[in-house]
Amino acid sequence: MPSTDTLKEADRLMTICNACRYCEGFCAVFPAMERRRLFSLGDLTFLANLCHGCNGCYHTCQYAPPHEFDVNVPKIFAALRVETYAQYAWPGFLARAFHRNGLFVSLAVALALALLLVLTFTLQDASVLFGEHSGTGAFYAVIPYDAMVWPFGLVFGFAIFAMIAGGVRYWRDTAGRSGAKLSLRAVLGGVRDVLTLKNLGGGGGGCTYPDENFSYARRNFHHFTFYGFMLCFAATSLATIYHHGFGWIAPYSFTSAPVILGTLGGIGLLIGPAGLLWLKAKAEPAPLARDLLGMDVALLVLLFAIALTGLALLVLRETSAMGTLLSVHLGFVMALFATLPYGKMVHGVYRFLALVQDAAEDKPLR
Ligand code: SF4
Ligand code: SF4
Known part of the structure; x- marks a missing residue:
């Protein structure tokens, strides 16, 4: 349950904004707010997760600090989002992972790396680990296929289940209580808004991030990150089909579809997270929530590390560095999978559901 102070402050701000309505053209939050007269817990949770943190309403607000009204919508919504992530975490006792999340993700990375390195270095013969391998099954000479696929498949499957469980409970408390009807439309x-990031376009001309000037930089770097991730996911899925459907065993040639998709995805995951980290370093601190900042940085650094080690593995796969690089890369991937439901990645679930609810509401005044 979000803290009473956060909810009270979000309620106070929405009441002021609903009287002012100056920002109604900036994003989906303000039109959704205008469909309400009172703000329940579910309403505030929905509005917080609909907010993309573009800071547009902060930089243009005549009541922003130092005004006595102290209106800072992005900051209170960011704080409420962190509390949403913890509230709907499954299983519930892992909700604590969202507090000091940067530390939690760092520990998960250290543990996964140590586990992969200790296992490969102790179980594998040094001549195999540091030998040069090429041709069919080269990766599996270092880490056997079953030892690679089963632990990763189980952890990934659990992560997806946990995220769906959180999403279902979130939907019941937000859209379920507001009466919004789920439909294909x-x-x-929601899918269209995710794919285009329409709400990071501000009212046109981009959003005021990292400072008060309008820019598309955040939207573009987010696109690199999102589509880079999806391309890597497509590459892995295609490689699985190759392996099980056709019996074609990795590594694949540089001109094969999985390698081309994975390379493009890896480049996207270098550019996107690096760009977003650069923007964060320059961003004005006043509209930022401290807990969310640590969470953002942890995920972006992890994605960057996965891309960097993945591309290095591609380039050096026929050298004696392959065994070590493969272990390190898989360690980062395992850390990502294990922290998927307990880190910033969950914003994708709740943001998508908020966008679906926004599209589903038949816009009655309540
Ligand atoms: S953020 Fe400020 S300017 Fe925008 S609607 Fe709220 S009170 Fe008005
Ligand atoms: S920070 Fe941006 S997305 Fe969030 S409410 Fe303000 S204008 Fe909308």
Whole structure:
């Protein structure tokens, strides 16, 4: 349950904004707010997760600090989002991972790396680990296929289940209580908004991030990150089909579809997270929530490390560095999978559901 102070402050700000309405053209939050007269817990949770943290309403607000009204919508919504992530975490006792999340993700990375390195270095013969391998099954000479696929498949499967469980409970408390009807049109609307990041366009001309000047930089770097991740996911899925459907065993040639998709995805995951970290370093601190900042940085650094080690593995796969690089890369991937439901990645679930709810609401005044 979000803290009473956070909810009270979010309620106070929405009441002021609903009287002012100056920002109604900036994003989906303000039109959704205008469909309400009172703000329940579910309403505030929905609005907080609909907010993309573009800071547009902070930089233009005549009541922002130092005004006595102290209106800072991005900051209070960011704080409420962190509390949403903890509230709907499954299983519940892991909700604590969202507090000091940077530390939690760092520990998960250290543990996964140590585990992979200790296991490969103790179980594998040095001549194999540091030998040069090429041709069919080269990776599996270092780490056997079953030892690679089963632990990763189980951890990934658990992560997806945990995220779906959180999403279902979130939906019940937000859209379920507001009476929004789920429909194909609403889902397609949500998908379109995710794919285009329409709400990071501000009212046109981009959003005021990292400073008060309008820019598309955040939207573009987020696109690199999102599509880079999806390309890497497509590459892995295609490689699985190659392996099980056709019996074609990795590593694949540089001109094969999985390698081309993975290379493009890896480049996207270098550019996107690096760009977003650069923007964060320059961003004005006043509209930022401290807990969310640590969470953002932890995920971006992890994605960057996965891309860097993945591309290095591609380039050096026929050298004696392959065994060590493979272990390190898989360690980072394992840390990502294990922290998927307990880190910033969950914003994708709740943001998508908020966008679907926004499209689903039939816009009655309540
Ligand atoms: S953020 Fe400020 S300017 Fe925008 S609607 Fe709220 S009170 Fe008005
Ligand atoms: S920070 Fe941006 S997305 Fe969030 S409410 Fe303000 S204008 Fe909308």
